[in-house]
Amino acid sequence: MIAELFRDRAARTPGTLAVSDGATGLTYAELVAGSEEFARGLVRLGVRGGDLVGLLGGRSVAGVTALVGTVLAGAAYLPLNPGWPAARLRQITDHARPRLVVGVPDAGTGSVPAAEVRAAGRTAAPLPEGAGDTPPAYVMFTSGSTGTPKGVVVEQRGVLRLVCAPEHPWLPAGMRAAHGAAPEFDAATLEVWGTLLNGGSLHIADAETMARPAAYAQFLRRERIGFAWLTAPLFHRMADHDPALFAGLRTLMTGGDVVSARHAARVLAHCPELALYNGYGPTENTVFTTVHRVTAPVPDPVPIGRAVAGTELYVCDQAGQPVPDGTEGELWVGGAGVARGYLGDPGLTAARFPGGRYRTGDLVTREKDGLVRFHGRADQQVKILGNLVEPAEVTAALLALPAVRQAHTVAVRDEAGEARLSAYAVTGMDPGALRTALAERLPRYLLPAHLTVLDRLPLNPNGKVDTARLPAPRTHETHEDAPAPDELTGLWARVLGQDPAAIGPDSDFFALGGDSVRLGVLLDRIEARLGRRLGFRQVYAAPTPAGMRALLEHAGEAAGPVPRGTGGTGPAHPAQRGLYALWQADPDSVAYNIPVRLDFGAPVDPERLQGALNSLVDRHEALRTRLTADADGIRQEVVDGVALRLEPEDEEGGFVRPFDLAAPPLIRARRAGDRGLLLDLHHVVADGVSVRVLVRELLALLAGETPAPVPLRWLDAARWCAGRDDDLGHWLTALTGAPGGGTLPTDRPRPPRPTDAGGRVRRDPVAADAVEKTARVHGTTPFVVLLAAYATALARVGGLTDLVVGTPVHGRAHHELADVVGMFVQTVPLRVRLEEDTTLGALVAGLRESHQDALDRGAVPYDRLVRELGAGRPGLRDPLIDAFFGLQNLDSYEFAEAGLTASLDFLHPGTTRFDLNLQVHVRPDRLVCDLEHSTELYERTSADHLLDSVLLALDEIATAPEGPVLRRLTAGAYASDADFDFGAAR
DSSP states (O other), X not given: OHHHHHHHHHHHXXXXXXXXXXXXXXXXXXXXXXXXXXXXXXXXXXXXXXXXXXXXXXXXXXXXXXXXXXXXXXXXXXXEOTTSOHHHHHHHXXXXXXXXXXXXXXXXXXXXXXXXXXXXXXSOOOOXXXXXXXXXXXXXXXXXXXXXXXXXXXXXXXXXXXXXXXXXXXXXXXXXEEEOXXXXXXXXXXXXXXXXXXXXXEEEOOHHHHHOHHHHHHHHHHTTOOEEEEEHHHHHHHHHHOGGGGTTOSEEEEESSOOOHHHHHHHXXXXXXXXXXXXXXXXXXXXXXXXXXXXXXXXXXXXXXXXXXXXXXXXXOTTSOBOOTTSOEEEEEEETTSOOEEXXXXXXXXXXXXXXXXXXXXXXXEOTTSOEEEEEESSSOEEETTEEEOHHHHHHHHHTSTTEEEEEEEEEEOTTSOEEEEEEXXXXXXXXXXXXXXXXXXXXXXXXXXXXXXXXXXXXXXXXXXXXXXXXXXXXXXXXXXXXXXXHHHHHHHHHTOOGXXXXXXXXXXXXXXXXXXXXXXHHHHHHHHOXXXXXXXXXXXXXXXXXXXXXXXXXXXXXXXXXXXSSEEEOOHHHHHHHHHHHHOTTOOTTEEXXXXXXXXXXXXXXXXXXHHHHHHHOGGGGEEEEEETTEEEEEEOTTOOOOEEOTTOSSOSSOOOOTTSSOOEEEXXXXXSEEEEEEXXXXXXXXXXXXXXXXXXXXXXXXXXXXXXXXXXXXXXXXXXXXXXXXXXXHHHTTOXXXXXXXXXXXXXXXXXXXXXXXXXXXXXXXXXXXXXXXXXXXXXXXXXXXXXXXHHHHHTOSEEEEEEEEXXXXXXXXXXXXXXXXXXXXXXXXXXXXXXXXXXXXXHHHHHHHHHHTTTSOHHHHHHXXXXXXXTOSSSSOSEEXXXXXXXXXXXXXXXXXXXXXXXXXXXXXXXXXXXXXXXXXXXXXXXXXXXXXXXXXXXXXXXXHHXXXXXXXXXXXXXXXXXXXXXXXXXXXXXXXXXXXX
């Protein structure tokens, strides 16, 4: 069912991007290959059709591959969160008894590493052709009133009825969709299968992005998202931050709790083109039961809508008999979406799924036209962060603690209308110790926001807990601007709704009722009130006031908004100044051109293409700037009315040719058949991120869509960056006495005036997973490991103990710069000093620190640094460095936008910018290593030898990091391919 439809979709669009996390992307063909390898590995490890496979992990490209692979193996998947307490994981796996659990091997579940599964799948193994008429798709566990979670067995037909019905307009073919739901939350079903079975591309947002509105807005713009799902609480928080945040979306779905009419109205007022839907449904009926298109004016309360395709609705009385339209009753559902039942619990299945229908426990009314309105629960269940929660499960967990004699839990709504749990316990335990014990048994979303210790529970005459007499939890409701004795504690108290007196230096944010959403709010308020920026990973490792205070002592300052200016002139960006000087010295050079080729998935009309290209020039100031020099330095002027001529394919003369930086536009275009386009930009106005932005917007314009407004003028961005060069002293100290350029041996003497003639050698493939594993062992990134291997090879080949390697930093140090087209990349020179006994491991550790320092201090203009150091002598291409390294890890090769696709190749113009320039390209399944070299200085055989030495050093770092750096190696033979892509330094 799902497997056949997925393979059919992938066969129709094999080159279309299927899934991406912003750094790694897989096309449909690559996702099929990776998923089938995973599926074969499962089969080899004993998984059979109908088995259950636990998948222990979060949102990731590898996670999506594993999920799809499990279905291709004929099995059902069980999503597990590695952040759950070990006791909770054991409780679920002991109950579910999956055939296999795949994930991190130390999670207490006896799991098998995913790499082992993939390795097993590299040998041939037959995959099942089908798994019956109604095979299970997945099992998801929800809260249980007895203290034991319930495993809902969802069938594949339920998924297909949701995402493949032509009556549903939410996910049209080719949509770029956000994947922000945790895999163990059933909204992930809509995101993953709704995208992959409709030929769209799935773009993964991490937990911090989902919790911080500013980061989420940037993600939506950067990835050009067309479809997104948010729980109602998240939707409300995003709307409070900026109701125009969703303007670039085509469709937004929300739900999982009561949707605020006020927030919906504000969003629609700011985003009139947005299709906003309220989706309602329990896990037991496969994500959605009803959906309502919200339109202005918004009714209050917002209806939950009409039945989705393949769903039958029944509004019943307590005896299960239908009630008339307009009469309140319990909602029962039937149809293809109804789950098979609860795993291993036939008694509960019979009670909640009578006659193949499901009793939701929700009280509703249905109007004559089928519109359904929600009125509350018939029991105590509530939705918290989209998860259906039984307060009785928290009570059961409390009573399981030996020191707790009595307990009771109720659900309350806070001032924002969000459900919170308030628990009461009769015990001699300290409340803090009680929270700690409870956190060892329950996931974070089940931990009560308030936990009160009592001498006894108030009872009514029937002997039941009298909830009306329970004391109100102590909360802190002071005004946002009210002073607090300790401002950090005050911020905690306001976000958590706690009394500051209840928050001690070692209080755990999550044990006090915090979650990822509230953490995002807290971090945003810390930025606004304390002027410091903390990251999610930091706080997760130190989630106490004491830990956060220690982090704040070293935290960077929060950047204010980029000032907006007026007028059409301004200073050049610091990165532009050096490029302008190079152009002045050699106006005929094309070394800093960025030529690319785009191949579209279908023929493109020339007139439509011409119009789209001119729209790009109109939208982005950098493309139509004129650069000039005067007594005050390099200036730029935005020129209005600039047109870009689309050159015909048979145009005479070379396409890659010099630009005049005083004559915009600094971009040219030429047809390359009916499906191809050549673009050439000067590096002075564009970098790698800019190319990605331009290609995505070009596809949207060709599809007749209007991209979101440009968030920031290029002149304002350049002016802001020009004022951030206060790190000069650090670099002068670090580079004083460095050898400078020209230290490496060459095959030929340096000419007095070097040209930009260059060649390239390539190694493809290089094992990406091996580099990533080495990086994890050394506690660093693949960039640092590759840089260490390059520095090692340079030192060995040249016999050097002191050298400088140039590396790029992206320069987009403010979130408002993320999607601005322009030249932001700065070159930073990293000095490598070696002793006779320096080991490879020590070199990696040293470069890890110096590269991190460079990222923090990358704002100094390179041309100013050269001038202050007084570096340079005749015959040098660069005065400080003659070896450069860049890691191209942007998703810049395959594009899908608004139903159109394109693949991109960077072309090689036969030039070089440095004597030696190693560029490593991150592809979905491998690394591609290109070494560019000056053909005036080096023979091809020397470049081959150096690149092979880099790869041998890379192997040595992985296998013998205790070995010395300064040891000559004889490079072995590696497969070589001289057909190169061009990669602009980023």
